[in-house]
Amino acid sequence: MPDTPLVSVYIATHNRADLLSRAIDSVLNQSYKNIEIIVVDDGSIDQTPQRLEQLSIKIDNLKHFRFEEARGACAARNLAIQEASGQFVTGLDDDDEFLPNRIEEFVRNYSPEYSFICSTHYSRIDHQLVPSPLQKREVSLSDFKKKNYCQNLFAERSRVLSIGGYDTTLPAWQDYDFSFRLCEKFGVALKLDNCSYIVDCTAADQRISTSPKTLEGYRMFMEKHGHKLTTAEKDMQLANSLFNRRVSTTFIECFTKVHYNPARYKLFKLYVLTHYPRLYYFLVHTARHWTNFTAKK
Known part of the structure; x- marks a missing residue:
């Protein structure tokens, strides 16, 4: 591998000029x-097309493409990956940010x-x-x-293409499915503890997470991968x-909906969050400070 391989950063965008x-x-x-940098405009009707035209004049390494009608973020990402020239590809959401060392650390x-x-994030x-905490440095398929x-x-472009990129049929859980299939085919993933992504x-993010699409994404993910999971994994x-x-x-549902103890603990956290939110966030805040305190000792 060359010391400084070309890295293609793909961004799907929609009405966020x-x-x-x-x-x-x-x-x-x-x-x-x-x-x-490869940006695919997914049918924006704001000033995104004009903004990209202006930026492409000033930025030599920026390429941009456009769907006249929105096809979804996954279709836009797949087009960007197909048009990429880099040995490696990595994504950035249009409302998020990289910290300056992210690509260097990946390479x-x-x-x-x-x-x-992948990495931890802010x-x-x-x-x-x-x-975010580092829960595992090496993440196996069993973990996923x-x-x-x-x-x-961050992955080799050839590997991403070999699994067909993102599944455009999923209304949600697309990133999870993408990671799952890469790990399934190529093995353990590495997670860096450097919080290089914001x-x-x-x-808007909260509306997406609570929308009907999220439930449908879960159901479709389970239809696709559920036969590979144990009962405990399905509980999680x-x-x-x-x-x-x-x-x-x-x-009571914390103990009757699932039977795998880590899943019961997750539901207990949900119970506290939905019934006693101030207590939940106090405990999260206290735990975070305790973790930071012990890490410095």
């Missing part, structure tokens, strides 16, 4: 410079023994950056059968789906 500029700037500010830590690399909540550990991963947690998938959609659960 102002935020898109911020996302692109975060790629231009990378410490690693051998990058191309430096890459090894073909891993199916892909969540921007009320103008504060909240770091219980939950999704990765988003906007997720913008807005009200159900618990994660209920938690992500903030479905109110009774105390």
Whole structure:
């Protein structure tokens, strides 16, 4: 592998002209410079087409394409990956940001023994950056059968193409399905503990997570992969789906809906969150500070 392989960053965008500029700037500010940026406009009706035309005049390594009618983020990502020239590809959502060392860290830590690399991230909540914990450094298929550990991963383009890219039939859970299939075909993934990505947690994101599409995505994911899962793994998938959609659960249901203890614990957290939200966030805040305190000792 060359010391500085070309990395293609793909961005699917829809009606977010102002935020898109911020996302692109975060790629231009990378410490690693051998990058191309590929943006696919998924049928935007705001100023996105004009903004991309203006940016492409100033940015030599920016390529952009457009669907006249919206086909969904996954179709846009697949087009970007097909048009990419890089040995590696990685995604960026149009309302999120890379931190400056993200691509450099991915290239430096890459090894073909891993199916892909991902990282911990920051969540921007009320103008504060909240770091995600590193739960596992090496993530196996067995881990992925219980939950999704990765988003906007870094992988060889040839591997992504070999699994057919993103599944455009799924209304939700597309990133999870994408990671799952890569890990299924190419083995263990590596997760870096460097929080090199900022997720913008807005009200729009919350609407998406609680929309009917999320439930349908879970159901379709289980139809596609459920036969590969044990009963315990199915319990975890159900618990994660209920938690992500903030479905109110009774105390008794924490123990009767599922029988796998980690899934019961997840439902108990959901019970506390939906019935005693102030207590839940107090406990989360306390646990986070305790973790930071013990890590510094």
